[in-house]
Amino acid sequence: MRVAAAPISWGVCEVPGWGHQMEPGRVLAEMRDLGLAATELGPEGFLPGDTGARDAVLASHGLGLVGAFVPTVLHDPAYDPMPDIDRAFDRVDGVLILAAATGLDGYDGRPDLDTRAWATLLANLDAITLRAAARGRLVTLHPHVGTVVERRADVERVLGGSSVPWCLDTGHLLVGGTDPVWLARFAAPRIAHVHLKDVDAGLADRVLNGEVSYTDAVRDGLYRPLGDGDIDIPGIIRTLEGAGYEGWYVMEQDTVLTGEPAEGGGPFDDVRRSLDFLAGVAR
Template structure:
């Protein structure tokens, strides 16, 4: 298994006011100490903006760059996402993981799209997929809580209405009302990137019903170390591997930190437990 990390597991997030933001030196050092082979980029400003400086920093921790999560508005007919996409393709190696952003800060509210907005979204996804492929690059769409592609009917509309590959995020799918085991079985040929999370189903249902905001649910422990939640992680891995999946498995347990954790505690311990679980699954 090609296992990578993500800064969000250490509480590093693009959302303003998300929580305490750890410095990249410690995050990267802990990733490498845990045996991770690579990382996603993280939010703007976390790693150096220049490709050479960024790659040198990653190399100093013996880490590769697997790709980047890029939230971008794709449904607005008045906004052209291509310049943003081109800059991302020029500056970022690996998989471009798109989220269909709402244009609002955070993930606690979102608009309902009309027919024109949906047509724009699907057309943009097809155009971006083709643009990336022409450059030998891979783009995926990440169904994500608080974006315009969150719920099961929206995921199905994307699958039926355009050709973009998917990033299967086990946690965001479940919180949005899509069974990730079902999606792994139903749409395996479309899945080109995977974020592994485990989830407290009780909290997920509260978010889905609108009883608690997504941000507060994350603070309350929505995401659990792999094996400690309610998702059939081994079943998803087996299904995708049997279907020929050869991409990365990115460890992600989104967390909100209130302060700097002690050495070996907090995110480090949670990711360690998840990796121990994956090791047992692999055996």
């Protein structure tokens, strides 16, 4: 399988105050030691901003770069997201994974969009998709808790109103009320990138119902090593592979760290368990 890593599995996140942020040297070394061949970029500042220096750091750990998570405001008629997109294209050769950001810090709340904001969002998604194609690049939309594309109704509205390819994030879909197995089956030709998460469905329901914040739920173990949660990961992989999916499966288990984990523990152990599970699925 084409399996890559993501720094968020080591608690490295763009949200201010998210938790302890591990140094890139240790994170990349642990990715390498787990046998992973590639990673997503991580938040701005995690790796060097100069592309040559960044690629040298990755190469020194035997890692390639598969893409970057790019949160940007897409629904505001007064905001032009294209400069953000062009800067991301200039610095990353892989997949651009868009999140329709609210413009606020964090993922614990979001505005409701009016008709004009929805029209702006959908028009921007199509314009960015065309911009990517003109540059020979791939862009995907990542449904994400705390963004303006979060709930099942949002997912269906974008599916029907835009041609943008999708990043199937199994965890964020479930937390937002969308069955990822359904989306894998219904929209397989649109899926161009995958984030694999497993989820405690009970905690996910509490987030969806507003009983607990998203950040608190992540801190409390919302995301589980693959096979330890309630998502049918093998079924999703079988569906995508059967539909001819040729992209990456990015291992993501968002976590909030309270301090530096012991060697071989914490994120390293969780990702190792997930990779063992995937090896069984592949067999």
